[in-house]
Amino acid sequence: xxxxxxxxxxxxxxxxxxxxxxxxxxxxxxxxxxxxxxxxxxxxxxxxxxxxxxxxxxxxxxxxxxxxxxxxxxxxxxxxxxxxxxxxxxxxxxxxxxxxxxxxxxxxxxxxxxxxxxxxxxxxxxxxxxxxxxxxxxxxxxxxxxxxxxxxxxxxxxxxxxxxxxxxxxxxxxxxxxxxxxxxxxxxxxxxxxxxxxxxxxxxxxxxxxxxxxxxxxxxxxxxxxxxxxxxxxxxxxxxxxxxxxxxxxxxxxxxxxxxxxxxxxxxxxxxxxxxxxxxxxxxxxxxxxxxxxxxxxxxxxxxxxxxxxxxxxxxxxxxxxxxxxxxxx
Numbered sequence: 001x002x003x004x005x006x007x008x009x010x011x012x013x014x015x016x017x018x019x020x021x022x023x024x025x026x027x028x029x030x031x032x033x034x035x036x037x038x039x040x041x042x043x044x045x046x047x048x049x050x051x052x053x054x055x056x057x058x059x060x061x062x063x064x065x066x067x068x069x070x071x072x073x074x075x076x077x078x079x080x081x082x083x084x085x086x087x088x089x090x091x092x093x094x095x096x097x098x099x100x101x102x103x104x105x106x107x108x109x110x111x112x113x114x115x116x117x118x119x120x121x122x123x124x125x126x127x128x129x130x131x132x133x134x135x136x137x138x139x140x141x142x143x144x145x146x147x148x149x150x151x152x153x154x155x156x157x158x159x160x161x162x163x164x165x166x167x168x169x170x171x172x173x174x175x176x177x178x179x180x181x182x183x184x185x186x187x188x189x190x191x192x193x194x195x196x197x198x199x200x201x202x203x204x205x206x207x208x209x210x211x212x213x214x215x216x217x218x219x220x221x222x223x224x225x226x227x228x229x230x231x232x233x234x235x236x237x238x239x240x241x242x243x244x245x246x247x248x249x250x251x252x253x254x255x256x257x258x259x260x261x262x263x264x265x266x267x268x269x270x271x272x273x274x275x276x277x278x279x280x281x282x283x284x285x286x287x288x289x290x291x292x293x294x295x296x297x298x299x300x301x302x303x304x305x306x307x308x309x310x311x312x313x314x315x316x317x318x319x320x321x322x323x324x325x326x327x328x329x330x
Contacts, residue, residue, distance in 0.1 A: 069179040072207035075140065075157075075165040076214075077187050077195075080226055081237035082135055082287040084302065090230065091161040092287075094133040097121060099289040101280040106156035107190055108139045114158065118170035128171075131162040136287065138165060141186040141329060142178050145200045148220070151329040153178045159189075163213050173207040180204045184220070186326055187212060190242060191282045192235040194326045196220040221325025223311050236322055238303040240283045246322035248300075248307040255300040258283040259293040274298075 082092035096102045097119045104119070106112040122128050138159045144150035157165050157174045165187070167174050182202045188194035198218035201208055211217060212225065213232045219225055225233040238246035240254040247253040261283050262268060268275040274295035277283065283291035285299035292298040306322060307313060313320040 068177050070205070071142075071176050071178050071180055071203035072173040072205060073140075073176060073185065073201075073203055074173050074207050074209040075185065075187055075212065076163045076209065077138070077159070077165065077212040078163050078228070078232055078234035079135065079159070079189055079192050079237065079287070080228070080234040080306075081192065081285050081302065083228060083234055084237075085286045085288050085297075088130070088161075091131060092135045092159075092163070094121070094130075094135055094161050095289045096136060096280060096287060097134055099278075101278075101289055102134065102136070103280055106137045108137065108156045110154070110156050112156040112168060114168045114170070118158065118168070132160045132164070132170070134170060135159045135161055136189065139188040139194075140165070140174065140176070141188070142176050142203070143184040143186060143196070143329065145182040145184065148184045148196065149327045149330055152183060154329075163211075176203070178203070185210055186329070187235070188326075189235055191239045191285060192237050193224075193239060193244070193246060193322065193324055195224045195235055196326045219325070220327075224325040226306070236306060237285050238306050238322070240285060240299070240303070242282050244324045246303060246306055247320075248304045248318050250319040250321075254303050255293070258285075258291060258299055261291060262293045 079092060082095075085093050085095075087093055098121060102119045104114055104116050119134050121133055122130060136159055138157055139154065140157050141154040142152045144152055153176050155174075155176065157167060158170055159165055160170075165174060166172060180203065182200040184197050184200055186194055186196045195212055196219065197210060198220045201210055212219065213234065215227070215231045215233065217233060219233070226236050228234050236246060238254055240257045241252060243252065248255055259273065261281070262273065262275050262277050263271050265275060265277045267277070273293050276290040276292045278290050281291045283299060285291075285302045286297070288297075293300055304318070307318065307320050308316050310320060310322055312322075
């Protein structure tokens with residue numbers, strides 16, 4: 001009886017759709033892939049069917065979710081800000097996790113989430129090396145080898161104290177959703193200037209190390225990174241306004257951004273310019289957990305020193321602008 005009912009339904013349907021054909025297929029209501037560090041889950045939601053229906057204007061056909069193209073990369077970089085106030089010489093400070101200010105959600109466009117345990121002192125789970133403590137979130141972009149303004153894939157990742165950039169588990173190589181090919185890599189941070197590789201790199205399923213901090217590393221553009229006393233490269237600190245440039249004095253300068261935030265802080269009852277605002281703040285240039293306009297250890301002086309000491313500022317002008325070297329992406 002059930003077989004007869006199915007045949008009747010099919011015959012009735014074929015009468016409505018003129019010129020249809022019937023072939024084997026499956027019906028899928030959805031599916032996706034999910035990626036967390038080194039683990040990838042692929043799934044398809046649906047059921048097997050033995051017919052494919054087409055009409056002059058409609059075709060229903062099968063579809064299964066396969067692995068998304070992916071490459072692995074191991075970037076390494078230093079942020080100038082947390083290098084200036086290290087707990088251990090040679091390592092960036094991890095004050096943001098020690099003070100409990102680090103958000104588990106990325107501040108960048110994808111709003112990626114990591115487990116709270118990733119931000120333990122001692123690395124993921126709390127039993128790792130202090131070198132592997134997370135300093136902050138960073139933003140990575142793969143750009144087309146033939147057009148370095150074209151963004152192929154972008155995502156949030158995590159930066160360890162020793163400069164290693166890792167996936168959301170706090171340990172693994174970073175997975176980028178892109179086909180195996182050659183790319184430029186851009187590394188960005190919320191209050192530091194971004195840098196891009198001067199050369200393209202061939203990326204594949206075998207992880208590729210790219211060390212921006214190496215003194216011999218070639219970045220795109222002139223003076224794209226600052227050179228530390230140790231000889232290592234670091235991203236320029238000071239973009240408190242988060243507009244892609246660093247400026248101490250003049251229109252839209254970063255020091256006024258710090259001053260305005262500090263004076264408007266609800267906790268600053270006396271409107272003191274030496275007040276320290278606390279938290280996960282863009283004005284916290286040295287990333288010690290506090291933003292300070294004036295006084296000992298203030299963030300404004302980091303900006304002033306960078307502007308006056310920049311190799312391109314031949315006249316030592318306080319209004320000099322440290323401009324971005326990474327081409328705008330699209």
